Amino acid sequence: MFPNNRPPFRRLPKIRENVNEAIRVKEVRAVFPDGQVEVMATPAAIRRAQELGLDLILVSPTAEPPVAKAMDYGQWQYEQKKKTHDAKKKQHVIQVKEVKFRPNTDDHDYDFKKNHALRFLKEGNRVKAVVQFRGREIAHVDLGKKLLLRFAEDLKDVGTVEGQPKLEGRNAHIIMSPIKVQAPPAKAKEKPAGAPSPKLDA
Structure with a gap:
């Protein structure tokens, strides 16, 4: 050694x-x-x-x-660590939440999943709605498209569709983004009672 x-x-x-x-x-x-x-x-x-x-x-x-x-x-x-921690807490990471349907999804199941999507959009996340076709269901793509368009229409007050429904393999899907809520305009200050009105130039 x-x-x-x-x-x-x-x-x-x-x-x-x-x-x-x-x-x-x-x-x-x-x-x-x-x-x-x-x-x-x-x-x-x-x-x-x-x-x-x-x-x-x-x-x-x-x-x-x-x-x-x-x-x-x-x-x-x-103080620096606290500022960094507070900034991370305030930061919202946008996620893509997925909800899945079948072309023959009944109304109860549809409403249940639609309400989930509604909550996701209100939280500021994007939503991917997917219709899965199994076996011979692929012959009824039009039913899946109608369901996705219905889904987009029902959530139009809180989300906007990114493009048209797309078919990839045995799945059709759309993606919705949350609508950004604009802050209400600031109210004009009320004139105190008895204040003189401004004079207009002749």
Whole structure:
């Protein structure tokens, strides 16, 4: 066996970007906890933050000059993670929900699945309605097309059809997208009682 002369592996400390000495710009608009804002040389801003027991963190690197804030680095990390978490919660991922029919689907089963599709569209998701043909049912494609057109008509208030019904193999389908609800127009401010009416120019 050959001796292993390699030095032991050392894990390098993780460099905190845009914090204290890692800030590379010459001067910053420094913001301190007492509300004071001052454009000053970066080293001086770092020293002042450290005198307060805080870190200097570059919060707006693209500003002119860049904005740095004196605060606790751990607190700043917590706030950033919370912002990211809240943004993910608000973000809605549009999914394609599928509902399946047969060309001879009875009214009860049809209404049950239509109500599912109604809920999917109201939640902001797209819906793929599929009619499956088995065996000799493929000879009655027209029944499947009528069912899909009926489905689209019943949900026209909440969804729009993307194209015409399509036949792929032994399945026919349509895809519906939710209708975007527009915000109601802002109401005009009511004129207080007794306020003088505006005069018209002669």
